[in-house]
Amino acid sequence: MKQKILILITIALMLSSGCTLNKSTPTQSISNHTNKSCQTSANGFQTKKIKKSYIPKYNVSNTGGNFSNHDLIYFIMTDRFYDGDTSNDNFPDVNKKDAKAYHGGDLKGIIKKLDYIKSLGTTAIWITPVVKNEPKGYHGYWAYDFYKVDPHIGTMDDFKNLVDEAHKRNIKVIMDYVVNHTGYNSPWLKDDTKKDWFHTKLNITNWSDQKQVENGWLSGLPDLNQENPEVRKYFIENALWWISKTNIDGMRLDTVRHVPKEFWNEFAHAIKEKYPNFYLLGEVWNESTHYLEQYHKLGIDGLTNYSMYNGIKNAFTRFGQTDSLINAIKQETNFSNPEINGIFIDNHDNMRLISMAGKHGKEYLKQALTFELTYPSIPIIYYGTEIGMQGKSDPDNRRDMEWNKTKKSDILDFYRKIVDFRNTNPALQTGDFKLLDYDSYFLSYMRKHNNSSVIVVMNLQNKNKNVTINVPQNNTKFKDLLTNKTYTLEHNKLQLMLKPLDLIILESN
Numbered sequence: 092m093k094q095k096i097l098i099l100i101t102i103a104l105m106l107s108s109g110c111t112l113n114k115s116t117p118t119q120s121i122s123n124h125t126n127k128s129c130q131t132s133a134n135g136f137q138t139k140k141i142k143k144s145y146i147p148k149y150n151v152s153n154t155g156g157n158f159s160n161h162d163l164i165y166f167i168m169t170d171r172f173y174d175g176d177t178s179n180d181n182f183p184d185v186n187k188k189d190a191k192a193y194h195g196g197d198l199k200g201i202i203k204k205l206d207y208i209k210s211l212g213t214t215a216i217w218i219t220p221v222v223k224n225e226p227k228g229y230h231g232y233w234a235y236d237f238y239k240v241d242p243h244i245g246t247m248d249d250f251k252n253l254v255d256e257a258h259k260r261n262i263k264v265i266m267d268y269v270v271n272h273t274g275y276n277s278p279w280l281k282d283d284t285k286k287d288w289f290h291t292k293l294n295i296t297n298w299s300d301q302k303q304v305e306n307g308w309l310s311g312l313p314d315l316n317q318e319n320p321e322v323r324k325y326f327i328e329n330a331l332w333w334i335s336k337t338n339i340d341g342m343r344l345d346t347v348r349h350v351p352k353e354f355w356n357e358f359a360h361a362i363k364e365k366y367p368n369f370y371l372l373g374e375v376w377n378e379s380t381h382y383l384e385q386y387h388k389l390g391i392d393g394l395t396n397y398s399m400y401n402g403i404k405n406a407f408t409r410f411g412q413t414d415s416l417i418n419a420i421k422q423e424t425n426f427s428n429p430e431i432n433g434i435f436i437d438n439h440d441n442m443r444l445i446s447m448a449g450k451h452g453k454e455y456l457k458q459a460l461t462f463e464l465t466y467p468s469i470p471i472i473y474y475g476t477e478i479g480m481q482g483k484s485d486p487d488n489r490r491d492m493e494w495n496k497t498k499k500s501d502i503l504d505f506y507r508k509i510v511d512f513r514n515t516n517p518a519l520q521t522g523d524f525k526l527l528d529y530d531s532y533f534l535s536y537m538r539k540h541n542n543s544s545v546i547v548v549m550n551l552q553n554k555n556k557n558v559t560i561n562v563p564q565n566n567t568k569f570k571d572l573l574t575n576k577t578y579t580l581e582h583n584k585l586q587l588m589l590k591p592l593d594l595i596i597l598e599s600n
């Protein structure tokens with residue numbers, strides 16, 4: 092009796108303090124727009140306390156597996172890349188004139204273009220999700236059946252062939268994988284045995300409320316309930332099944348921040364226990380390095396570095412300001428393994444950089460590509476960036492690959508030159524990265540390994556600028572990769588007259 096009264100008092104106190112039992116009823120916390128949770132103090136009273144960050148249950152080895160900063164990932168939206176098999180173009184939702192319908196690209200198309208892909212210095216491809224989608228799910232993110240390959244893009248045999256053919260060329264394959272949600276019309280929504288597989292339908296309205304971010308329905312997509320052990324088991328088994336069936340080398344994990352941390356820790360542990368060399372690349376769409384690093388600590392190897400992306404798009408577009416890029420570079424110390432993160436200038440969720448930059452798009456794209464390819468992380472090149480494809484917001488940033496431009500393109504020639512340099516220069520392969528002098532509109536940095544060094548200088552404004560850069564080394568002679576012009580260091584100082592939007596890439600002689 093005494094115990095019953097005590098329980099009733101405890102519940103009453105909890106309700107009066109506005110607390111929710113957010114562990115057992117996760118969806119309730121969505122209406123509670125705070126990051127606080129309830130804890131029982133030593134004397135039995137409830138106190139409000141800021142929630143501590145999640146402490147991982149499993150210690151997962153996540154140093155990149157078969158991946159390192161020597162890799163270069165080419166990211167392909169399969170439906171928009173190349174149509175290698177017209178026999179799968181007869182579905183009613185294939186319409187090349189509709190930017191939101193299927194366009195006919197497929198896995199066989201990627202196989203046919205592997206030599207081109209290899210010629211870009213690619214060591215790995217990341218392809219959009221292959222699972223069977225609901226109608227119009229050309230991008231792959233509206234899953235209908237997690238155990239089937241979508242017939243628009245091919246068959247399981249096509250996928251296995253793609254992996255085999257890629258491996259023959261020393262190209263690894265990364266499969267895009269979604270556990271946060273199903274498509275809008277998943278058959279599970281009508282399945283009585285799967286009633287507890289989804290969170291209660293609620294929109295995300297407060298993006299600083301992590302519970303809401305995890306349990307709300309992102310863009311109205313049915314949100315899977317990973318607190319349910321059946322759901323966790325299903326997806327861990329499903330992921331292991333794909334790896335064992337296809338021999339893929341990595342997964343790009345979609346919408347990571349929208350899934351509870353407990354799940355990712357268990358998922359990474361299960362995958363790495365069986366496949367220690369497997370690479371997990373997490374999409375965590377947040378500009379804070381501290382926020383991103385939390386997900387590395389769970390066992391995910393690399394993260395899509397949105398902190399750096401924010402810097403890149405502020406530096407190499409019409410803003411032409413280095414401040415947030417410098418800040419992002421300084422913040423890299425918050426990562427325990429920044430070199431296995433992915434850095435990018437374009438992707439399928441953002442306006443292409445060349446379009447964002449506008450008038451001086453080509454010059455800024457060249458600077459951005461140079462930064463991406465000379466920075467010690469894993470560059471992720473979104474298909475078409477190498478030929479300077481334009482693209483505004485989704486779905487315009489997912490135009491069909493413009494194959495005619497691969498025959499003659501000033502940007503492609505430039506890209507190849509920088510990629511070759513990246514893959515052969517010892518300083519760019521293993522050298523340290525050091526910021527040299529900079530201000531809000533100009534940037535210089537150095538990579539150095541033993542006697543080899545590279546200095547990159549960029550003028551982000553459309554006007555002349557004279558700079559004197561302090562260089563902490565004794566090498567006196569440098570040659571510009573782009574113009575062959577030679578420069579001499581005097582008293583550890585490099586004097587340069589920069590032209591508008593200039594880009595100088597110096598290699599020690």
Ligand SMILES: [Ca+2]
Nearest residue numbers: 174176195197
């Ligand atoms: Ca096709």
Ligand SMILES: [Ca+2]
Nearest residue numbers: 305306314349
């Ligand atoms: Ca979720």
